[in-house]
Amino acid sequence: MDESSTDVIQGTLDMLILKSLSLEPMHGFGIARRIEQISKGVFKVNPSSLMLAFKRMERSGLIDSEWRATENNRRGKFYRLTEQGRKQLKAETREWERRTSAIARLLEA
Amino acid sequence: MSLLRTITSGLRTLFRKEEVERELDDEVAQYVEAATKAHMRAGLSRAAAERAARIDIGGVETTKENVRSSGWDATVETRPFGASSFTVPESSRDYCSRGGRFGTHSSNENFTPIYYKRILFLAHFNAGVRAVDIRDPLNPREVAFYVPAVTDKTDKRCVGTGADEKCKVAIQTNNVEVDDRGYIYIVDRANTGLHILELTGAARSIARF
Numbered sequence: 001m002d003e004s005s006t007d008v009i010q011g012t013l014d015m016l017i018l019k020s021l022s023l024e025p026m027h028g029f030g031i032a033r034r035i036e037q038i039s040k041g042v043f044k045v046n047p048s049s050l051m052l053a054f055k056r057m058e059r060s061g062l063i064d065s066e067w068r069a070t071e072n073n074r075r076g077k078f079y080r081l082t083e084q085g086r087k088q089l090k091a092e093t094r095e096w097e098r099r100t101s102a103i104a105r106l107l108e109a
Numbered sequence: 110m111s112l113l114r115t116i117t118s119g120l121r122t123l124f125r126k127e128e129v130e131r132e133l134d135d136e137v138a139q140y141v142e143a144a145t146k147a148h149m150r151a152g153l154s155r156a157a158a159e160r161a162a163r164i165d166i167g168g169v170e171t172t173k174e175n176v177r178s179s180g181w182d183a184t185v186e187t188r189p190f191g192a193s194s195f196t197v198p199e200s201s202r203d204y205c206s207r208g209g210r211f212g213t214h215s216s217n218e219n220f221t222p223i224y225y226k227r228i229l230f231l232a233h234f235n236a237g238v239r240a241v242d243i244r245d246p247l248n249p250r251e252v253a254f255y256v257p258a259v260t261d262k263t264d265k266r267c268v269g270t271g272a273d274e275k276c277k278v279a280i281q282t283n284n285v286e287v288d289d290r291g292y293i294y295i296v297d298r299a300n301t302g303l304h305i306l307e308l309t310g311a312a313r314s315i316a317r318f
Contacts, residue, residue, distance in 0.1 A: 028136065029143035047140055047166045048175035055176070067135075076139045077132070 005044040008035065013045070013053050014062075015096060018081060018089035021063060025080035028054065054079060062088050126247050133173055141166060195249040197236045202256075208277025209266040209299065210234040214284070221289040223316045228252070228308075230293055232285040238295045240312055253312040256280055257297065257304050264299040291318060 008016060020031045032045040057063045062085035070076040081089070141162045148158035166172050196213065197204070204211040217230045224230075229249075231239045237256030241249050259278050267276040283298035293306040308316060 027139060027143065029140045029147075032140075033143075033147065047137075048172045051136065051172070051176045070139065070142075072142070074138065074142070075135055077136050 005036070005041050007046060007049075008043045012096070013049060014057060015089065015092040016043075017050075017053055017057065017079075018062065018085055018092065021079055021081040022086065022089055025078045027076050027078050031079075057085070061085075130177075133176055137166070137169055137173055141169065193247050193249055195241055195251070197233055197239055197251070197254075202236070204236050207235050207279055209279030209281045211236060214282070217285050217287045217293075219286050219288065221287055221291075223289060223291050223318060224287055227315055227317065228312070230285045230287060232282045232295060234281050234283070235279045237280060237282045238285050238293065238306070240293075240308065242312075242315055244315070252315060253308060253310075255295075255304070255306055257282070257295070257301055260301055263297070263301045266299065291316060 067075045144162035145158045148161045214232045240253040242252045265276040281299040286294045
């Protein structure tokens with residue numbers, strides 16, 4: 001990993017997880033990998049933070065999980081978005097756009 | 110609560126703890142395995158990829174500990190969940206036939222570094238005050254108790270009316286408080302008064318004096 005990668009911006013991890021899961025059910029590493037790749041290595045996800053976020057979001061009803069058998073005869077945990085999670089993603093995306101456009105205006109002024 | 114229910118709830122807590130631990134093991138193993146495969150696809154040997162994956166995750170045990178340490182909190186206010194439960198077995202001193210109320214009434218509300226995250230005190234009516242080791246919140250354990258003796262000042266407690274009325278004189282420990290010297294103060298709602306206590310022996314060594 002590039003040395004210039006940083007943790008995701010504080011407060012955005014949940015939104016990025018929701019976004020990843022809006023495409024398809026995924027496991028933890030898949031989500032971390034996607035965030036790193038799509039951000040072109042700018043963001044790196046801390047696995048502890050990721051797993052804590054899963055627990056928090058599952059209890060909030062934003063995501064669901066199920067155990068599935070994996071190819072090497074173990075079980076893997078896969079997460080998927082709930083309807084509530086889908087609504088939350090819309091709301092958080094809107095709020096994020098509102099904030100970033102405000103920052104952009106401030107920087108251009 | 111009957112002894113059987115106490116045992117059943119204890120087993121459930123234990124069972125849940127093992128299940129949570131197993132799920133954590135599996136999820137971390139799954140993460141390491143997936144990261145290993147990604148490193149192998151990038152050209153590393155299996156052994157080198159496994160090492161790199163463990164570095165990625167920041168240490169398998171560290172990650173588990175981070176997740177574990179917040180496993181029983183209730184950071185989602187709308188969805189609190191029970192981590193474990195504690196009560197005094199009724200049968201330990203036939204509390205249900207001793208008169209007065211039996212059960213938890215209150216806990217110490219004063220935070221002191223001596224007891225914080227270590228020992229919780231519960232006022233338990235006719236079972237006096239109970240000291241509970243809460244260092245492992247998934248497995249609270251009673252480490253000491255004190256049931257004051259009744260005195261000539263202690264009031265009777267009655268049930269029923271008229272000819273059916275039955276009264277017994279019983280301790281009714283109502284509230285408990287602690288201070289930063291480690292003293293424990295209990296008061297009785299049946300006029301027995303105030304007792305000032307301190308821990309001794311093994312229970313005392315749990316506190317941070």
